[in-house]
């Protein structure tokens with residue numbers, strides 16, 4: 407498989423992506439259309455993402471729990487905009503144990519309703535607040551057009567759900583979680599993101615305000631990479647989530663929800679990958695280092711393997727994720743290509759000459775050829791690897807940010823705007839009118855990604871209608 411060349415990104419970005427996901431063994435197609443099988447290499451990447459996020463959730467006071475997969479159909483109907491948003495995507499169970507069910511059950515598309523139902527029972531007084539819960543699970547949305555990781559019928563994610571006494575606390579929580587997603591994207595995934603607010607037409611079904619982080623993929627398109635919703639009192643009213651305040655008055659709670667999914671794996675692939683394959687950010691890579699032993703004779707094999715195992719144990723002791731490629735019958739050249747395609751940040755080449763000199767060759771995935779190679783003494787390998795992994799992490803971020811900047815435009819008129827959204831992001835004034843947003847979408851296929859939290863504050867004219875506008879928004883074609 408690895409001997410075949412991937413299509414180049416320039417010639418067919420979409421096919422490059424599809425083939426890479428399969429060949430790198432991140433995921434596979436499932437027997438049911440639109441579902442995916444996450445393979446061990448892909449799951450290891452997801453586990454590393456989970457760990458980094460989970461650590462941040464717990465540091466801000468959240469705890470994990472598990473709510474059921476099946477939700478009574480009537481729950482979904484309780485919140486008006488929620489049912490409108492999700493009804494077309496629901497998978498419904500009507501038969502159980504061979505009997506037609508009295509009430510159909512839906513497979514959760516998200517868990518606001520079932521969690522709202524529980525919160526109504528658990529919350530009585532202001533002393534019970536806030537409630538800060540997250541769950542790691544999968545949900546099902548009956549999508550028509552699917553693509554591995556980016557849009558599948560079932561996907562894996564975390565969904566956080568919180569309840570608060572005041573609007574201010576709920577808003578603080580919503581923004582705090584957006585900040586956590588931003589920090590995760592930047593520091594762990596080396597992906598620059600734009601945190602912002604969604605327009606009314608793009609917000610979550612049932613939310614008062616939706617915030618998202620938006621990232622630019624390698625083809626200039628946007629990917630919504632995490633969302634955080636201030637649900638106001640919409641679900642609290644639909645599910646009677648109430649508390650007695652400290653003056654004895656019964657009040658509705660204010661709730662939030664926030665999620666980041668296996669979609670984010672798609673972002674890592676499309677932001678960092680090149681024509682040779684994946685480039686994984688060291689902080690998330692399942693293997694940060696692969697050791698490829700090189701030998702011809704049994705004698706050479708014995709000495710090379712001994713040195714390789716010694717290096718491995720030293721790296722493991724330093725908490726570095728490392729693998730020795732001991733596959734028989736594959737040439738070192740094949741192994742180099744294979745691990746390049748699978749995006750391992752750093753390769754250690756170790757042959758008899760290196761053993762004799764007590765040195766190793768380190769090869770960076772992000773810098774092909776001689777430029778990315780270094781010779782270091784075996785005694786200093788842990789320090790050299792640690793330093794290089796940090797450098798690679800930073801280099802990937804810098805490159806992604808430079809690319810996004812080079813493809814972000816501030817068009818002067820609608821003509822320039824149309825060209826801009828063919829290339830990348832258009833940062834344009836928008837009057838706030840949904841008609842302008844809809845017109846832009848119809849005419850250019852670009853959607854409003856977000857109104858960035860960071861605004862220059864300069865007033866201008868709406869790119870569509872020319873009316874005065876206070877804020878700029880990001881418009882782009884999106885996954």
Ligand SMILES: [Zn+2]
Pocket residue numbers: 836837838839842868869870871872873
């Ligand atoms: Zn307008």
